[in-house]
Each structure stands twice: as structure tokens, then as C-alpha cells.
Amino acid sequence: MFQTFDSPTRPDQGPPRLEALRAQMAAENLDGFLVPRADVHRGEYVAPRDERLSWLTGFTGSAGFAAVLTDQAGVFVDGRYTVQVKAQVDTTAFTPVAWPETKLADWLAERLHANARVGFDPWLHTVAEIEELREALEPKGIGLIDIDNLIDRVWPDQPAPPAAPITAHSAELAGRDHRDKRQEVARTLGEARQKVAVLTLPDSIAWLFNIRGGDIAHTPVPHGFALVFDSGRAELFVTPGKADGVLEHLGDEVAVQPAEGFAPALSQVEGPVRVDRRSAPVEVLRLLEEAEVEIAFGEDPCLRPKAIKTEAELAGTTEAHLRDGAAMCEFLAWLDERADALSDPSERLTEIDVVTALEGFRRETNMLRDISFDTIAGSGPNGAIVHYRVTEETDRALRRGELLLVDSGGQYPDGTTDITRTVAIGQPGAEHRACFTRVLRGMIAISRTRFPKGLAGRDLDPLARAPLWLAGQDYNHGTGHGVGTFLGVHEGPQALSRRNEVPLEPGMILSNEPGYYREGAFGIRIENLIVVEPAPELAGADPREMYAFRTLTWVPIDRRLINAAMLSAEECDWLNDYHAAVAERIGPRLSESAAAWLAEATRPI
Structure with a gap:
């Protein structure tokens, strides 16, 4: 596990x-x-x-x-x-x-x-x-x-620092070799008349050098620091021995140095030095100032290029989501069968059983490298804990008439997935269905929207909340976060959030996950991943550049929790089209029993 x-x-x-x-x-x-x-x-x-x-x-x-x-x-x-x-x-x-x-x-x-x-x-x-x-x-x-x-x-028994070996991430999956990426950073520095950029974020370093690691649970990044110069040359500072397997991959233009050499190296660089004040530690600034090195504050030059996926990354993550979608459908078919058996008092199914089973179905793909975060499986009142993690002490048995919220994802060599489905265990109540349908309407609104170039996540976030607001309800988290490809399941700088001002651009992947939580009773969240694309042309539309979202996640939404009378005709059409696409894309990948379950789960409403 x-x-x-x-x-x-x-x-x-x-x-x-x-x-x-x-x-x-x-x-x-x-x-x-x-x-x-x-x-x-x-x-x-x-x-x-x-x-x-x-x-x-x-x-x-x-x-x-x-x-x-x-x-x-x-x-x-x-x-x-x-x-x-x-x-x-x-x-x-x-x-x-x-x-x-x-x-x-x-x-x-x-x-x-x-x-x-x-x-x-x-x-x-x-x-x-x-x-x-x-x-x-x-x-x-x-x-x-x-x-x-x-x-x-x-802290007397503080664990030792992580020291997982670094591995290469192929240019075929990345869509670009790391020399090309370093040259892009060098051009950015040259245009700003800066000599070197300081990199401290693990995902920026992993992306730039096309490397992956295992220093963080569920996120394939190595710990380290880097300096990237306006020539494209770079220095990578990591624990000795970690990079031995990627020296040939990195080549002569990347000098691998011991991690403890990073601080002394800062005192020897020629400025101006680009430092991201939102991610660089204060100590980095102090070391540069102490050495009287000229500092130029600016955004980490890897953030935006990393967020805009290449065609190879988009193709890879599309396939990863189909693979993961099939595993999810096998799991949901299994869950429905087990939940039906709970009418027998001798049967018992717990949150840990759910987490274990889901990881097992993902492992059966033979492509799973890790889960992308600890699976959230909250039944009844535990579903109201937004980032609930089940333990032996909190493990709760599923009960008929309650909701189960399952938020999970996988790390595959070609993509990172993140999906949430809320399902009914037995017959849901009217309030469950009303709240669920409001959340669904918000998720559909984001999925269907077209928006002008230049808009940011803060501009779209209200679309997901409007159905809840009309009922005097809301949720205390962003509507969506950026997602990497075989990298962080949470990735910036883009997000669907009240506070995010980064313009959305084609190639950015985001989650679309409105929710509703009633403390002590239940939690609801529905999540698909989406990618920004140029919007299809419309007859008679203004000559304005518009963007839209393409869905990456293909898994049924629990029809038992939908009050169809609350949906507009357009929302019904979207849902039925989505379910038809799920059946078409995922059905051929399933076992016979799961395929039969999927046919029922994707019936039109």
C-alpha cells in the first residue's frame, strides 16, 4: 500500500x-x-x-x-x-x-x-x-x-532528511528536452538583463531538468536547489549520490554540486540575480545581500512554462485519465455491489476497506507509480472534513442512507490524476439530492463556460458557486487548483479561486471541484480535471479570442443523487453527453461486470 x-x-x-x-x-x-x-x-x-x-x-x-x-x-x-x-x-x-x-x-x-x-x-x-x-x-x-x-x-527523534535517488523523465513524455527548457529560461533572463535565477521549488527543478525523485510522499520530486545562468548553463545542488544515475542525462552544461554548496555559491554569483520573493526563503536574500550581490525580484521563470503543457504532456495525461477512469469505474462497480450487501447486518464495509480497494484497482493497471495524495474516503459526517485522512482510530463503517465522499488520484509516468466522486450508500435523502444537484450545477457551469482571453481564475470561480449562493450555501475552498503531469497534484500559478489573478492560457490543467459540507452530517464534492483550450468558433460571434475547457476525467456522476427537476435543459444535455462519452471511452476498457454497471450508471436522465 x-x-x-x-x-x-x-x-x-x-x-x-x-x-x-x-x-x-x-x-x-x-x-x-x-x-x-x-x-x-x-x-x-x-x-x-x-x-x-x-x-x-x-x-x-x-x-x-x-x-x-x-x-x-x-x-x-x-x-x-x-x-x-x-x-x-x-x-x-x-x-x-x-x-x-x-x-x-x-x-x-x-x-x-x-x-x-x-x-x-x-x-x-x-x-x-x-x-x-x-x-x-x-x-x-x-x-x-x-x-x-x-x-x-x-525534537529528539526527528527523522533524517530524505535521500531518494533522482531518475530521468524522458523528453518523449515531457515534449521538450531539458536543454531547450534551460535555453528558454536563459532568454527570459537575457530579456530582463539578469545574469542568474535562483530556483528553490522542487517541482520547478524537476520540470526544468526533466528529472523526478522520491523525497516527498506521493509527489515525484527531488529536494535540491539550482542556479540557472543567462547562458543556459546550470548548477544543481543535491545530497551527494542522489544524482549519480542521471549525470549522463543532465550532460556537461549542468554541474551537480553537494547541497551544502548552495549557500556559498550564492555569495559568488554575478548579479543581477533573479529571486522570487513569493517562494525563495529569507535566508537566500540574506546571503546575497551579505555578499553585496545585486538582486532583481521576479517570478520563478519555470512557473508559467511548466503550467502550459506541451502536446506530448497533454496526450500523455489524456491517456492516463482514461486508464485511471477505468480503474475508478471498476472500483465504483465494486463499491455498489458491496454497498448493496450492507442491508445484511452481518456485512461490514469501512473507509479503510474503500481506500484499500481503490488503490488495488489502480495498481491493476500495472502503470501506477504512486497515489497522487492520501485518498480521502469520508463517510457520513467524515465527508464534511474537507481533507479527511482515515486512520485506524477514525475508521468508520459505511451506513445505508449516508453519503460517501471519495477524493483520490494516481501518479502515472504519463500523467497525474485527481478525481472526486460523492456516492449514495443506499437510498439518499431529499436534502442530499438537493445539495448534490446544486454542486453539480456549479461543476457543469465551469465545464460549459466560454471566456475571453485574459480572464483569471477569480473571474470564473463565482460560476461554480452561484447555484449554492442562491440557496444560502457556499464552500470554504477554491473551486480548482492547477495540476502537473507526473508532478504535483497541486500546481501553480493558475487556479480557479477568488484570490487567483493569473490569466488562464491554453495548455493549463485545472481541477473543477465545487463542494458543500455540513459539519456533523455529510460532505459533497464533484471533481473533474479540465484543460484550457481555444474555444470552438461560433457563427455570428464577435471577433474576440475566447477560451474553453476540455474535460480530461471520464467517470460517471451518481445519478441517484441528482434531482433532475433542478437542472436546466442545457445542464441535462451536458450531463447526458458527458455520460455517453464516458460509456464510449471507458466501456471497452472494463471487465464484463463493470461494463454492465457502467451501462446502467450512464443512462440518460
């Missing part, structure tokens, strides 16, 4: 660890210390060694941070984790704080006196984060003090 069901932390571990941290704060004359969920590379996911926030507080979500003061400690989480954080932390020691509604600077200013000192690890915070925090706190007389990490001092 790629997924485990252990509980890495317990709420009762938090208070003594908090006490140990405060002892270190006192020794350093600090009034506060910041504990982000981040590593030195500032990627979204971190290795076990860097799970400092989880170790201290018990909170295991993929986003958040803690601010520890001498007399209180806040755990800042966004709307995805408001239910989860209350279950995972000791709320007598840690106070959950709604973020970004509550800004860290405001929270600190209300609780600290003038001349207070707040410590932070300069490798774990970006330039932009600390600049914003300093600007808000300095007028209050509160100072930010960079210091080596205090958690590392008190």
Missing part, C-alpha cells in the same frame, strides 16, 4: 512539546516563535523530517502555521481545516485561528508588547511573508528575529 492508516500525532503530545519549545524561547529571550508547515524548498508538501507543525500541535493539514507566545499558541488554518484542527489539537493548549480572515500581524500585535521579540527560521519563511510581517509589526515596536529552528532543538 502507498497509503498508511497510522496516526502520526495525538493531541495529548502537544502540551509537553509546547512546554519544551517555550523553554528554548526563554533561553533566547524570545516572546514568540513562528512554526510554519514548510521546508527550506517552500513546496506545498514536506518530508517527515519537516513536519514540525504536526509534531508540535498534532495538526496534519497541508496548509497552516502556528504562532507560539509565552502564554498562548495559535494554530492558523483556512476554511478547509476548521473541522479537522479541532479534532487533532489539544484546544486547552492551542487555539485554532481562522486564517486568512485573521492576519498573523494583527493577532501578534494584539497580544505582544512593544519591544517584543518574535523568532523565525529564515529558511522556512519566504521573502514576501517576512517583508509583509515586518511592515505591519515594526510600527508596533515588535521585532522579528531570525534564528536557527527551535523545534529541531527539542
Whole structure:
């Protein structure tokens, strides 16, 4: 199994660890210390060694941070984790704080006196984060003090750093060789009159050099740093030995150096040096400033080229989604059969059974390299926990009359998948069907939309929410995130989100996943992956460049949960056309029993 069901932390571990941290704060004359969920590379996911926030507080979500003061400690989480954080932390020691509604600077200013000192690890915070925090706190007389990490001092069994070997990702699958990519970065630097770019994000480095790794669970990236010069030459800094198998692949223009050589190398480069203030650690800036190297702030030059997939990447991920869709349909057919048996009191099916079975069907493709994240299988009230991860302690039996939310994905050599389906276990209630249909209408709205060139995710996000808003409902997460190809299941800079201002461009892959969650009762989410394309021409349309979305995910949507009377004729047509396409594309790939299930599941409404 790629997924485990252990509980890495317990709420009762938090208070003594908090006490140990405060002892270190006192020794350093600090009034506060910041504990982000981040590593030195500032990627979204971190290795076990860097799970400092989880170790201290018990909170295991993929986003958040803690601010520890001498007399209180806040755990800042966004709307995805408001239910989860209350279950995972000791709320007598840690106070959950709604973020970004509550800004860290405001929270600190209300609780600290003038001349207070707040410590932070300069490798774990970006330039932009600390600049914003300093600007808000300095007028209050509160100072930010960079210091080596205090958690590392008190974590006695902290895991070793990851050291998985780096492998090559073929140019055939990537659609471009890495020399071509490096030359594109070099042209970007030349146009900006910059000499070198600093890369710290693992997925940028993996994309640029056409390499993959295993330093992060479920995300095939290596840890490392890189410098890319305006000549196209590059230096890659990784743990010694990790890159031995790709030296020939990298060639003479890429010098592989020990990871510990990165900091000294920064003091020797010739500026201007391009630094992304939104992803580069503060320490990178400090090292450059100390060496009096000219700095030019600018976006990581790999972000946008990586987001716009090549024809080879789109062809690969299209096939990966068909393969994954067949595995999902085999799973859903199995699930329906098992759910029907739950009318017998002697039968039992749990969330762990669901996760195990789904991974098994993906493994049967003989192409699965990993799951793309821990499968979310939330039954009944657990479905309302947006990023729920089942453990042996929380494992819940499925019950008839409830909903089951399954959000999962696979990592294949040719693509990364991410799909959510909410299914009825037994007969759903009228409220289940009404809420589900509103979510479905939002998902269809995104799928069907045409939009002018230049629009960003924030412009389209309301389309998915409008049916819920009319019923006084909403959801506390973005409508969609970017997705890589055999890379991160979460990828920037594009997103369907209220806060995202990056214009959408052809070749960008996004998720389309509106939802609705009722704490203590149920959760609903429906998710397909989509790719931006030029919109088909329309007779009589204005001469305006328009884009649309092509669907990548082909798996039935549970008809039992749809109130057809709530759908417009156009929405019914979209759903019936989608299901006909699922039957055509996926049916020939299925076993006889699953094919029979699919024929029923894709009947027109």
C-alpha cells in the first residue's frame, strides 16, 4: 500500500512539546516563535523530517502555521481545516485561528508588547511573508528575529532528511528536452538583463531538468536547489549520490554540486540575480545581500512554462485519465455491489476497506507509480472534513442512507490524476439530492463556460458557486487548483479561486471541484480535471479570442443523487453527453461486470 492508516500525532503530545519549545524561547529571550508547515524548498508538501507543525500541535493539514507566545499558541488554518484542527489539537493548549480572515500581524500585535521579540527560521519563511510581517509589526515596536529552528532543538527523534535517488523523465513524455527548457529560461533572463535565477521549488527543478525523485510522499520530486545562468548553463545542488544515475542525462552544461554548496555559491554569483520573493526563503536574500550581490525580484521563470503543457504532456495525461477512469469505474462497480450487501447486518464495509480497494484497482493497471495524495474516503459526517485522512482510530463503517465522499488520484509516468466522486450508500435523502444537484450545477457551469482571453481564475470561480449562493450555501475552498503531469497534484500559478489573478492560457490543467459540507452530517464534492483550450468558433460571434475547457476525467456522476427537476435543459444535455462519452471511452476498457454497471450508471436522465 502507498497509503498508511497510522496516526502520526495525538493531541495529548502537544502540551509537553509546547512546554519544551517555550523553554528554548526563554533561553533566547524570545516572546514568540513562528512554526510554519514548510521546508527550506517552500513546496506545498514536506518530508517527515519537516513536519514540525504536526509534531508540535498534532495538526496534519497541508496548509497552516502556528504562532507560539509565552502564554498562548495559535494554530492558523483556512476554511478547509476548521473541522479537522479541532479534532487533532489539544484546544486547552492551542487555539485554532481562522486564517486568512485573521492576519498573523494583527493577532501578534494584539497580544505582544512593544519591544517584543518574535523568532523565525529564515529558511522556512519566504521573502514576501517576512517583508509583509515586518511592515505591519515594526510600527508596533515588535521585532522579528531570525534564528536557527527551535523545534529541531527539542525534537529528539526527528527523522533524517530524505535521500531518494533522482531518475530521468524522458523528453518523449515531457515534449521538450531539458536543454531547450534551460535555453528558454536563459532568454527570459537575457530579456530582463539578469545574469542568474535562483530556483528553490522542487517541482520547478524537476520540470526544468526533466528529472523526478522520491523525497516527498506521493509527489515525484527531488529536494535540491539550482542556479540557472543567462547562458543556459546550470548548477544543481543535491545530497551527494542522489544524482549519480542521471549525470549522463543532465550532460556537461549542468554541474551537480553537494547541497551544502548552495549557500556559498550564492555569495559568488554575478548579479543581477533573479529571486522570487513569493517562494525563495529569507535566508537566500540574506546571503546575497551579505555578499553585496545585486538582486532583481521576479517570478520563478519555470512557473508559467511548466503550467502550459506541451502536446506530448497533454496526450500523455489524456491517456492516463482514461486508464485511471477505468480503474475508478471498476472500483465504483465494486463499491455498489458491496454497498448493496450492507442491508445484511452481518456485512461490514469501512473507509479503510474503500481506500484499500481503490488503490488495488489502480495498481491493476500495472502503470501506477504512486497515489497522487492520501485518498480521502469520508463517510457520513467524515465527508464534511474537507481533507479527511482515515486512520485506524477514525475508521468508520459505511451506513445505508449516508453519503460517501471519495477524493483520490494516481501518479502515472504519463500523467497525474485527481478525481472526486460523492456516492449514495443506499437510498439518499431529499436534502442530499438537493445539495448534490446544486454542486453539480456549479461543476457543469465551469465545464460549459466560454471566456475571453485574459480572464483569471477569480473571474470564473463565482460560476461554480452561484447555484449554492442562491440557496444560502457556499464552500470554504477554491473551486480548482492547477495540476502537473507526473508532478504535483497541486500546481501553480493558475487556479480557479477568488484570490487567483493569473490569466488562464491554453495548455493549463485545472481541477473543477465545487463542494458543500455540513459539519456533523455529510460532505459533497464533484471533481473533474479540465484543460484550457481555444474555444470552438461560433457563427455570428464577435471577433474576440475566447477560451474553453476540455474535460480530461471520464467517470460517471451518481445519478441517484441528482434531482433532475433542478437542472436546466442545457445542464441535462451536458450531463447526458458527458455520460455517453464516458460509456464510449471507458466501456471497452472494463471487465464484463463493470461494463454492465457502467451501462446502467450512464443512462440518460
